[in-house]
Amino acid sequence: MNRDTARAAFYVQKGGVGKTTSAAHVATAAAIDHDLDVVLLDLAGTQNDLATQFGIVDDVEDPDAPISAVFGDDWEFIVDNIPDIVDRMVYDTGEGPDLIPADTGISGADNNLASVPVEQRYLKLDSFISEQLADRYDLVVLDLPGKEDNIALNGIFAAEHVVTPLCPGAFERDQLDSLRDDLEAIREDLGDVLDAHDVHPHLSMVIPTMISGATKQSGEFVEDLEETYPDVAGDSVADSQNIGNLQAEGRTLFAADDDELYQTGKRAREAYRTNTTTLLDHLELQ
Ligand SMILES: Nc1ncnc2c1ncn2[C@@H]1O[C@H](COP(=O)(O)OP(=O)(O)OP(=O)(O)O)[C@@H](O)[C@H]1O
Numbered sequence: 707m708n709r710d711t712a713r714a715a716f717y718v719q720k721g722g723v724g725k726t727t728s729a730a731h732v733a734t735a736a737a738i739d740h741d742l743d744v745v746l747l748d749l750a751g752t753q754n755d756l757a758t759q760f761g762i763v764d765d766v767e768d769p770d771a772p773i774s775a776v777f778g779d780d781w782e783f784i785v786d787n788i789p790d791i792v793d794r795m796v797y798d799t800g801e802g803p804d805l806i807p808a809d810t811g812i813s814g815a816d817n818n819l820a821s822v823p824v825e826q827r828y829l830k831l832d833s834f835i836s837e838q839l840a841d842r843y844d845l846v847v848l849d850l851p852g853k854e855d856n857i858a859l860n861g862i863f864a865a866e867h868v869v870t871p872l873c874p875g876a877f878e879r880d881q882l883d884s885l886r887d888d889l890e891a892i893r894e895d896l897g898d899v900l901d902a903h904d905v906h907p908h909l910s911m912v913i914p915t916m917i918s919g920a921t922k923q924s925g926e927f928v929e930d931l932e933e934t935y936p937d938v939a940g941d942s943v944a945d946s947q948n949i950g951n952l953q954a955e956g957r958t959l960f961a962a963d964d965d966e967l968y969q970t971g972k973r974a975r976e977a978y979r980t981n982t983t984t985l986l987d988h989l990e991l992q
């Protein structure tokens with residue numbers, strides 16, 4: 707499909723691998739290094755992790771224009787009657803990108819989508835991005851749920867480009883294999899709908915995260931990953947305490963001064979910069 711604005715979906719059917727952290731850092735690098743207008747969409751559940759990452763969780767509580775409404779039957783009515791609806795949805799992260807936060811209606815929206823005819827079920831988010839966001843933003847970054855629900859499928863349809871962070875762990879080999887199988891299964895299950903709309907979801911980048919230089923497990927994981935995904939394996943993001951500590955303060959690595967960072971933090975920041983440049987190339991954004 708020919709897209710009116712660039713889109714990337716951070717997705718894998720696995721929790722705690724660095725999806726939210728990676729989405730936030732890539733969106734921020736795209737905004738500050740490449741001078742792009744970027745918006746992050748938090749569709750990853752109700753925890754509002756992206757708002758926490760940017761220290762604005764108190765501001766986004768109880769939004770008067772929740773993102774979940776986009777998936778509901780009343781959406782057209784809302785758009786017709788509230789002309790500044792998108793202004794009301796969007797928050798400034800203070801680091802470059804804008805954020806449309808998660809809200810408590812997302813799991814209900816996922817349930818309701820099950821009764822929408824399959825031809826329309828997965829296209830709600832794509833329409834919202836085209837109609838409401840495309841003329842404001844150069845890049846839309848989606849943080850998706852770590853499971854294949856109707857919301858995640860909306861994100862995959864809307865973006866086509868899937869970015870998958872993975873970290874070393876007990877089941878790393880399985881993760882690598884199942885990632886490929888998951889996208890293949892989506893293409894098979896929804897082949898007719900995908901073809902009808904000329905949508906081709908594919909893996910654009912795999913980002914190895916929480917990579918510790920000191921452990922054999924990390925080394926083997928990165929080697930495996932580069933072998934399994936030679937075309938899309940990105941730079942390894944170092945395991946760094948700085949990331950969690952800064953998140954607790956509501957900042958990314960890009961908002962920290964050099965003297966606040968360990969070597970691991972500097973290396974992780976550099977890897978996110980490089981991965982962002984590679985991804986933007988892939989999205990033909992530079
Ligand atoms: N490079 C890193 N080094 C150290 N810790 C990291 C790194 N990247 C992420 N983390 C930490 O790992 C945890 C999980 O990261 P994150 O929340 O980004 O994963 P996720 O895939 O979005 O998880 P969920 O499935 O819960 O949404 C967080 O506590 C985060 O601070």
Ligand SMILES: [Mg+2]
Nearest residue numbers: 725726750755
């Ligand atoms: Mg997350």
